[in-house]
Amino acid sequence: MAYRMYDLIEKKRDGKTLDKEEIKWMIDEYVAGNIPDYQMSAFTMAVFFKGLDKEETLNLTMAMTESGDTVDLSGIQGIKVDKHSTGGVGDKTSIALAPLVASVGVKVAKMSGRGLGHTGGTIDKLESFPGFNTSISMEAFLNQVNDIGIAIMGQTKDLVPADKKLYALRDVTATVDKLSLIASSIMSKKLASGADAIVLDVKCGSGAFMKNYSDAKDLAQEMAELGRGAGRKVTAFITDMDEPLGLAVGNALEVKEAIDTLRGKGPADFTKLVMELAKAMVCFAGIADSEDEAEKLLKNSIENGLAINKLKEFVKAQGGDERAVDDTSLLPEAKYETEVPADKDGYVLGIECSEVGTASLLLGGGRLTKEDVIDLSTGIIMKKKKADKVEKGEALAVIYYNDEEKMKVAAERLKAAFKIGDVKPDKNDIILGRI
Numbered sequence: 365m366a367y368r369m370y371d372l373i374e375k376k377r378d379g380k381t382l383d384k385e386e387i388k389w390m391i392d393e394y395v396a397g398n399i400p401d402y403q404m405s406a407f408t409m410a411v412f413f414k415g416l417d418k419e420e421t422l423n424l425t426m427a428m429t430e431s432g433d434t435v436d437l438s439g440i441q442g443i444k445v446d447k448h449s450t451g452g453v454g455d456k457t458s459i460a461l462a463p464l465v466a467s468v469g470v471k472v473a474k475m476s477g478r479g480l481g482h483t484g485g486t487i488d489k490l491e492s493f494p495g496f497n498t499s500i501s502m503e504a505f506l507n508q509v510n511d512i513g514i515a516i517m518g519q520t521k522d523l524v525p526a527d528k529k530l531y532a533l534r535d536v537t538a539t540v541d542k543l544s545l546i547a548s549s550i551m552s553k554k555l556a557s558g559a560d561a562i563v564l565d566v567k568c569g570s571g572a573f574m575k576n577y578s579d580a581k582d583l584a585q586e587m588a589e590l591g592r593g594a595g596r597k598v599t600a601f602i603t604d605m606d607e608p609l610g611l612a613v614g615n616a617l618e619v620k621e622a623i624d625t626l627r628g629k630g631p632a633d634f635t636k637l638v639m640e641l642a643k644a645m646v647c648f649a650g651i652a653d654s655e656d657e658a659e660k661l662l663k664n665s666i667e668n669g670l671a672i673n674k675l676k677e678f679v680k681a682q683g684g685d686e687r688a689v690d691d692t693s694l695l696p697e698a699k700y701e702t703e704v705p706a707d708k709d710g711y712v713l714g715i716e717c718s719e720v721g722t723a724s725l726l727l728g729g730g731r732l733t734k735e736d737v738i739d740l741s742t743g744i745i746m747k748k749k750k751a752d753k754v755e756k757g758e759a760l761a762v763i764y765y766n767d768e769e770k771m772k773v774a775a776e777r778l779k780a781a782f783k784i785g786d787v788k789p790d791k792n793d794i795i796l797g798r799i
């Protein structure tokens with residue numbers, strides 16, 4: 365059945381509901397180039413004001429999922445479990461989590477993005493391992509998961525082309541931050557990636573898309589419902605991003621922190637997050653019957669070196685230099701480092717997380733446009749986090765840099781990001797909620 369885009373825009377403008385066929389037609393025609401951007405932007409703006417109900421959101425998600433290639437993981441034995449984070453500052457979770465769960469038998473066939481913003485995405489971070497290849501063929505990807513239980517590759521060009529077009533359009537028409545559109549955008553990519561079960565990490569706070577708990581919970585709920593509506597098992601965690609995750613912000617520095625964590629020597633908040641997500645993945649995979657049992661397996665894997673060995677195996681399988689896991693001086697290293705000192709005594713009341721992200725970006729560790737080249741070596745190590753005591757002159761953070769001018773700007777931003785006062789506040793909990 366053919367429709368007129370004009371009628372669909374008018375329908376949504378007037379607050380009416382679109383049916384499945386109308387949504388499918390619209391997405392297919394948009395991808396085929398038969399609906400111009402000006403009509404699609406009018407439609408997304410109508411959605412921004414009038415919303416989509418649950419059924420429309422699911423129909424949109426499914427139409428987007430089916431707009432290009434979908435990954436068939438049926439050749440891999442067992443329950444395939446994926447994980448997705450809505451992203452934040454210092455979020456190196458997948459680099460520790462994926463080898464950890466693979467080391468106890470979970471099949472991880474993961475597609476990841478490069479990402480714009482503070483640091484690169486998982487794919488960029490993995491490229492800190494010299495030689496690591498993230499553009500492997502689908503055949504090599506599937507074979508590797510069958511052989512060693514883990515592979516991570518960049519999203520293929522034809523995975524959810526509808527989202528590529530639509531997200532780029534939303535980005536320039538002030539229609540990104542609409543919950544139903546965010547949820548359908550993220551979930552269409554996860555569904556097309558083929559996993560049977562999905563663990564979602566929805567970040568909440570000043571360094572995240574969702575600034576407050578209520579919005580983060582709504583997004584988590586919406587994404588979980590979409591996944592379940594599409595027949596997948598889903599659980600969603602709402603986790604803190606009001607201060608950077610762990611201590612490291614910046615690509616190679618984050619990889620080092622992920623390595624430490626797989627050796628049982630990571631920062632407490634990051635270790636807890638990795639463990640909670642890992643437990644959920646292990647249970648979804650049917651490897652443990654309870655989260656307590658999963659925790660025992662995972663801790664044992666860290667203590668016995670199975671987790672770190674799985675990382676080495678994974679890096680080697682994708683052409684990377686696995687010696688960098690033991691000798692991290694083989695990872696990209698910045699030429700210089702400098703401390704950012706506190707200018708008074710007190711306690712850290714809070715850290716403006718997005719400013720730490722911006723400081724990392726300004727050092728060269730992130731991208732503003734898709735074409736930007738990332739400096740994998742630069743970044744920040746937090747020396748103080750919320751509720752820590754600090755003395756005047758003591759380091760709040762250390763900056764790793766290659767360019768003096770960039771460092772100066774980043775240092776100013778970082779210093780201003782720390783709020784210091786007299787009364788010790790409570791530490792943040794890393795896990796804020798779960799759906």
Ligand code: URA
Pocket residue numbers: 531540545546547549550
């Ligand atoms: N990330 C996505 O992939 N899509 C959105 O719409 C927002 C964040």
